[in-house]
Amino acid sequence: MTAAAAAAAKLKEIHSKGADIYHGDICKGKIGELLEEFSVPKGLLPVDEIEELGFNRSSGFLWFKMMKKKEHKFKSIGQTVIYNVEITCFLEKGHLSKLTGVKTKELMLPVGITDILVGEPSPDMIKFTTAVGVSRSYPASAFAPQE
Numbered sequence: 426m427t428a429a430a431a432a433a434a435k436l437k438e439i440h441s442k443g444a445d446i447y448h449g450d451i452c453k454g455k456i457g458e459l460l461e462e463f464s465v466p467k468g469l470l471p472v473d474e475i476e477e478l479g480f481n482r483s484s485g486f487l488w489f490k491m492m493k494k495k496e497h498k499f500k501s502i503g504q505t506v507i508y509n510v511e512i513t514c515f516l517e518k519g520h521l522s523k524l525t526g527v528k529t530k531e532l533m534l535p536v537g538i539t540d541i542l543v544g545e546p547s548p549d550m551i552k553f554t555t556a557v558g559v560s561r562s563y564p565a566s567a568f569a570p571q572e
Contacts, residue, residue, distance in 0.1 A: 429525055429537075430511075432525070433488075433511060433513045433525045433526070436486060436488075436513055437479070437486075437488050437513060439486075440479075440481040440484050440486035440488075441479055441481070442481075443481055443483060444479045444480055444481035444482075444486070445479065445480050445481075445482070446477065446478070446479040447477070447478045447479070448476060448477055448478075449476065452475035452476070452477065452478040452489065453472075453473065453475055455478050455480075456470065456472070456475065456478055456489060459480060459487065459516065463516050463517065463518050463519065463520075464518050464519045464543060465516070465519065465521065465541075465543055466543070466551070466565055466568040466569060466570070467570040468568040468569050468570040469541065469551070469568045470508070470512075471495075471497050471570075472489070472491055472495060472508055472512075473491070473495065474491050474492040474493065475489050475490065475491050475492075476490055476491065476492055477489060477490040478490075480516070484515070485515045485516050485517050486513070486514075486515055486516075487513065487514055487515070487516045487521075488511065488512065488513040488514075489511070489512055490510060490511045490512075491508070491510050491511075491512075492510075493510065494507065494508065494509055494510055495507075495508040496508075499563075499567050499568070501564075501566070501567045502563045502564075502567045504529055504530070504563070505529065505530045506527060506528070506529050506530075506538075507527070507528045507529075507530070507535055508526065508527055509525075509526035509527070509528075510526075511525075511526050512524070512525065512526035512527060513525045513526060519542065519543035519544050520540075520541070520542055520543065521540070521541040522539075522540050523539065523540075524537075524538055524539050524540060524541065525537070525539075529553070529555070531555070531559070536555045536556060536557060536559070537555060537556035538553050538554070538555055538556075539554055539555065539556050540552075540553070540554040540560075541553055541554075542554075543565065544565075545562065546562055549564060549565050549566070550562045550563065550564060550565060551563055551564075551565050551567075551568060
């Protein structure tokens with residue numbers, strides 16, 4: 426187990442007490458509801474086949490586990506994002522912080538995304554910060570759900 430995976434497992438263990446936990450088909454709808462409630466575009470996490478979803482409302486800790494890793498290309502901005510089997514973060518209005526399990530390809534290398542801020546640097550933008558401190562902003566419209 427990697428250090429990041431161990432840290433995520435520890436957070437999940439701590440925050441699962443008092444969390445709402447869902448399994449199976451209901452998970453995809455629940456994650457959509459949570460993202461909408463917290464003003465995060467649903468298309469930001471285009472994930473399928475979620476087998477477990479947990480959210481601790483008092484701490485804001487969110488985790489979900491998919492059946493398999495997913496790679497998604499956001500065509501309008503030309504960015505490929507890799508979603509690991511397990512993703513964790515702290516969710517608050519317009520903000521996913523301490524994100525684990527999500528990487529973007531930069532110069533052909535996967536780099537972890539640690540922070541997503543909706544409405545930064547302007548209301549119609551989303552700012553992504555990586556584990557190495559590099560940040561980029563993209564139009565929020567690029568993350569509208571694809572039907």
